[in-house]
Amino acid sequence: MEEDLEALRIGIDSAARALVKGFKDPEEGGRIESWSFSGKVLSLVISSRRLRIDEAAMRVKNVLEEVLGSTRKIGVRYVKLEDAFIEIDGEVRVSIKLPFIRSIETANGRTKIFLEVLDEKDLKKPILLRLLRLLNEKEVRAGWGGKTEHWQLIRQSKIKFDTPITVEDPNRILEEAGLVKRFSIGQWLYTPLAVYLLNTVRDVFIKEVVQPLGFQEAVFPKIYPLEIGLKTGHLRGTINSMIFASLPKTYNIEEFEELTDYMYVTNEAPPEEIAKYLRYPEYFLCFAQCEPFYWFFSNELLDDRSLPIKWFDRSGPSFRWESGGIYGLERVIEFHRVEIVWLGKPEQVVEIRNDLLKAYEKFMDEILDLEWRMAWVTPWYYEQSGAVEKVEEFDIDRPGTIDFELWLPYKGPREDRKAWLEVGNISIHGTKFTEPFKVKHNKGETLWTGCSGYGSQRWLVAFLAQRGFNPENWPPILREYIEKNPPPDPVITVTYPKTRSGKELLDKLMKYLKR
Numbered sequence: 001m002e003e004d005l006e007a008l009r010i011g012i013d014s015a016a017r018a019l020v021k022g023f024k025d026p027e028e029g030g031r032i033e034s035w036s037f038s039g040k041v042l043s044l045v046i047s048s049r050r051l052r053i054d055e056a057a058m059r060v061k062n063v064l065e066e067v068l069g070s071t072r073k074i075g076v077r078y079v080k081l082e083d084a085f086i087e088i089d090g091e092v093r094v095s096i097k098l099p100f101i102r103s104i105e106t107a108n109g110r111t112k113i114f115l116e117v118l119d120e121k122d123l124k125k126p127i128l129l130r131l132l133r134l135l136n137e138k139e140v141r142a143g144w145g146g147k148t149e150h151w152q153l154i155r156q157s158k159i160k161f162d163t164p165i166t167v168e169d170p171n172r173i174l175e176e177a178g179l180v181k182r183f184s185i186g187q188w189l190y191t192p193l194a195v196y197l198l199n200t201v202r203d204v205f206i207k208e209v210v211q212p213l214g215f216q217e218a219v220f221p222k223i224y225p226l227e228i229g230l231k232t233g234h235l236r237g238t239i240n241s242m243i244f245a246s247l248p249k250t251y252n253i254e255e256f257e258e259l260t261d262y263m264y265v266t267n268e269a270p271p272e273e274i275a276k277y278l279r280y281p282e283y284f285l286c287f288a289q290c291e292p293f294y295w296f297f298s299n300e301l302l303d304d305r306s307l308p309i310k311w312f313d314r315s316g317p318s319f320r321w322e323s324g325g326i327y328g329l330e331r332v333i334e335f336h337r338v339e340i341v342w343l344g345k346p347e348q349v350v351e352i353r354n355d356l357l358k359a360y361e362k363f364m365d366e367i368l369d370l371e372w373r374m375a376w377v378t379p380w381y382y383e384q385s386g387a388v389e390k391v392e393e394f395d396i397d398r399p400g401t402i403d404f405e406l407w408l409p410y411k412g413p414r415e416d417r418k419a420w421l422e423v424g425n426i427s428i429h430g431t432k433f434t435e436p437f438k439v440k441h442n443k444g445e446t447l448w449t450g451c452s453g454y455g456s457q458r459w460l461v462a463f464l465a466q467r468g469f470n471p472e473n474w475p476p477i478l479r480e481y482i483e484k485n486p487p488p489d490p491v492i493t494v495t496y497p498k499t500r501s502g503k504e505l506l507d508k509l510m511k512y513l514k515r
């Protein structure tokens with residue numbers, strides 16, 4: 001009917017306007033390229049730069065329903081997306097196994113992804129939204145040509161050593177003198193004397209930085225169900241460096257008999273056989289150490305009375321499977337860390353971070369009296385979740401990560417970037433964790449979190465690298481600590497420490513420490 005067709009034309013004009021709504025530049029919105037009508041089917045060809053196709057389809061449907069409904073009492077029975085494709089810059093690899101993807105073509109620096117037919121139900125599913133978000137992130141990343149790391153110096157200490165006290169590598173000394181022994185790749189056994197040194201620096205940190213600011217000790221689990229890694233993003237961003245754990249398939253020892261008999265007789269433990277008795281990995285080992293904190297407040301409702309929350313955890317190791325560069329105690333697979341966490345309203349979270357920052361500076365500058373610097377870096381929570389957000393220029397009031405670095409004289413002059421070791425960081429995450437974990441305020445106010453990691457091994461190594469093993473060259477607080485808490489005896493056996501020079505080193509160390 002002529003009137004119906006006329007109403008349709010009006011409807012399509014309105015739909016065209018709806019497709020560019022919200023875009024400053026109309027070119028970025030959607031455009032109706034052509035349309036045709038036959039029987040009861042209206043077909044539209046729509047292209048769009050930034051408006052998602054699912055959103056475009058729903059906008060058209062809503063407008064047509066409104067216009068045709070009010071003027072001609074005609075409804076829209078259903079919407080179907082046919083022959084849709086997404087074209088992106090760069091040759092991007094996407095799994096063909098993803099739902100809704102029919103095929104993928106890459107050519108001449110572009111990727112075309114053809115979608116299955118989608119009905120209205122599919123269009124409303126968040127899975128399509130996530131697929132498009134994924135494609136968008138891949139496009140951005142392809143444009144960067146890989147990972148870009150942001151590093152911007154924000155503060156540094158003055159030069160404290162005209163000539164370094166020492167240029168010895170403390171990793172070598174600790175190993176040769178037998179304070180630590182390599183257990184496996186990136187794992188060490190710390191003898192009581194090594195623990196004594198680790199704790200000396202760490203306890204002073206806790207006493208001078210953590211406790212005065214009112215952080216209270218909690219104990220966090222160290223193996224996490226997969227679901228946690230899905231929420232924090234670790235399973236997407238760092239799956240290549242996480243270590244997983246499996247439960248046994250059964251608790252009944254009899255069901256292991258074939259395997260246990262085999263091991264008894266052969267005295268071998270074949271991993272591929274053992275794997276048959278295990279469930280799939282349902283856990284991963286502690287990675288960022290603050291994950292359980294967000295989990296704890298998940299789905300809880302907080303009020304002003306309960307805020308801010310300030311905790312720390314030092315109860316166990318974290319694990320990172322590093323591909324290369326594992327070295328001494330500096331870069332290990334199993335490491336120990338004091339993880340400081342806090343939760344509050346944005347201004348509380350910023351204030352706590354600022355107080356902590358001041359305390360860290362005092363700790364590095366006065367208490368340990370070291371050469372240090374701080375840099376504004378790619379936030380760990382972006383890096384570890386594989387997100388592609390651009391790192392903003394330094395702005396102390398915004399979410400972001402600050403790294404602490406200490407100079408390692410044995411590695412080279414200060415000018416050499418590689419001669420600095422990142423020993424810790426401090427971050428504000430914004431709502432990066434309160435959102436997925438649904439941590440809410442009873443009056444609907446925004447909640448943010450922050451965390452700070454103190455890597456015990458690294459702080460010790462850097463301290464010893466600058467100040468050496470002789471307490472005469474140590475700052476007063478540490479000397480006092482040593483006087484009040486005498487060191488334990490070292491491990492000396494017929495065959496340990498292994499070398500003559502190692503034994504001599506240990507002798508020298510003990511003379512320093514037990515005066």
Ligand code: SER
Nearest residue numbers: 288289290380452453
């Ligand atoms: N959780 C933070 C990180 O993994 C601080 O330790 O870097």
Ligand code: ZN
Nearest residue numbers: 288290451452
């Ligand atoms: Zn953390």
